[in-house]
Amino acid sequence: MKGLGTGMGWRPEIADAVERLPGVDWVEVVAENVCPGHVPDSLTRLRERGVTVVPHGVSLGLGGADRPDEARLARLAATATALGAPLVTEHVAFVRAGGPRTASPVLEAGHLLPVPRTREALDVLCENVRIAQEALPVPLALENAAALFAWPGDELTEGRFLAELVERTGVRLLIDVANLHTNRVNRGDDPAAALAELPVEAIAYVHVAGGVERDGVWHDTHAHPVPPQVLDLLSQLAARAVPPGVLLERDDDFPPEEELAAELAAIRERVAAAGPSRHPAAAPAGAPGPGEARGRAGAPAGTRAPDHATAPAGTRAPDHATAPTEARAPHRTDAPAEAWEAAPEAARERLALRQTALLSALVAGTPAPEGFDGARLRQQALALARKRAGVVARLAPELPVLLGAGYREAFVAYARTRPMAGGYRRDALDFARHLLDSGRPGDVRARRRLYRWWAERAGPRPAGRAARLVHAARAALVV
Known part of the structure; x- marks a missing residue:
């Protein structure tokens, strides 16, 4: 595959617009939103036109204490194959915690949360990345995460953490310059220092997105125009090495088509201004990684990876989608064989305890762990609750109408005090049951309508009056 060029995040709400936008060389789709056996017609049409499609995962939680779930990895691999993708991407983040290691229920964040930047957490992440690389048919690239808070006791800067991750695993990097800006505002991180420490040859592509600042906190919304500060960071990165691809993300509040086209044009201008003739290009997606000079695990030293990307950014990708996946050599890892050391189980257990305590404070209302900024954790907890409310409203639009x-x-x-028990659809039902158990809504007719909505989806009748009083009393005791 040649250089990716300029891309657009594909979402069902703007599928038609993405197909019409001029100069879209490739698209990225949330992997969990695509069923490998039923690829949306819009993506099929794009692939037939020669537009590259890259699946972007959000649920693996490679930064978590547990090893990656085999079923999630298998589904991501199947999605990559179904889309004829040259690579897949995920995040340096954790999304769940708890379970057997902590003798507690599994907690789901419903969000990408930052990992501690410690040597021990890096050991766990590296092993998880290697497991994922073994399970995937194409190279893996990982994205730096946005954060509202910092972990106490961090030992590495973000740039150094990512650089060592690349050195030890050969994984590619998806650099989100909007996330670098977010962390500058929220944590005081220096994005210039992070960019200076990054191994630019490992960059697969770059994300650009918008957000908004409220009360000194930057919210990475993907629902606002890209601000000048983010475009400036794109220019700084491209001045070091022109990235193989740059993609505009938009997840909500979709603007008119012409505004999307204007943002894409601004991105192209910033990359072009860096001058590919004046700056060496970063290693393209799928090219040999830093560790591959020492030999790919299981392959002779010097063996070259499949030629996924060699043309400069802006060159249109060929129609690779028609080539059978079997024709591409399976990707394993760029790390040397001697680096394949398992993270100590004690390290996983300590990380599990730290992440579970933090996530419990964010989604279950327990006290903030020692060393964290309590105010920032409260802001993060509120943001998570609001995000859940938005997702539930989209999946169960009747609830906002009824209430x-x-x-x-x-x-x-x-x-704020009740973690998700089984996905967002279950969340909607549990919320409705909670309202009914507490005698809400106050209007009898509205309560009856809510009951009918709940009963049609949940099956059994809700508890009687006496049981509802007991439930309400128990809920009042929850801190």
């Missing part, structure tokens, strides 16, 4: 203007406030209050 009116009070829906969001009621759901956020519910979510």
Whole structure:
């Protein structure tokens, strides 16, 4: 595959617009939103036109204490194969915690949370990355995460953490310059220092997105225009090495088509201004990694990876989608064989305890762990609850209609101390049951309508009056 060029995040809400936008060389799709056996027609049409499609995962949680789930990895691999993708991407983040290692229920964040930048956490991450690389048919690239808070006791800068991750695993990097800006505002990180420490030859592509600042906190919304500060960081990165691809992300509040086209044009201008003739290009997606000079595990030293990308950014990708996946050599890892050391189980257990305590504070209302900024954790907890409210509203649009203007406030209050028990659809049912158990809504007719909605989806009748009083009393005792 040649250089990716300029891309657009594909979302069902703007699928038609993405197909019409001029100069879109490739698209990225949330991997969990695609069923390998039923690729959306829009993506099929794009592939037939020669547009590259890259699956972007959000649920592996490679930065978590547990090893990657085999079923999730298998699904991601199947999605990559179904899309004829040259690579897949995920995040340096954790998304769940708890379970057997901590003798506690598994907690889901519903969000990408930052990992501690410690040597021990890096050991765990590296092993998890290698497991994922073994399970995937194409190279893996990992994205730096945005954060509202910092972990106490970090031992490495973000740039150094990512550089050592690349050195030890050969994984590619997906650099999100919007996330670098987010961390500058929220944690005081220096994005210039991070860019200076990054191994630019490992960059697969770059994300650009918008956000908004409220009360001194930057919210990485993907629902606002790309600000000048983010474009400036793109220019700084491209001045070091022109990235093989740059992609505009937009997840909500989709603007008119012409505004998307204008943002794409601004991205092209920033990359072009860096001058590919004046700066060496970063290693393209799928090219040999830093560790591969020492030999790919299981292959002779000097063996070259499949030629996934060699043309300069902006060159249109060929129609690789018609080539059978079997024709591409399976990707394993760029790391040398001697680096394949398992993280100590004690390290995983310590990380599990730290991440579970943090996530419990964010989604279950328990006290903030020692050393964390309590105010920032409260802001993060509120953001997570609001995000859950938004997702539930999209999956169960009847609830905001039934509850009116009070829906969001009621759901956020519910979510602050009640973790998700089984996905967002179950979350909607549990929220409705919580309202019914506490005698809400106050209007009898509205409560009956909510009951009918709940009963049609949950099956059994909700508890009687006496049981509802007991449930309400128990809920009042939860801190």
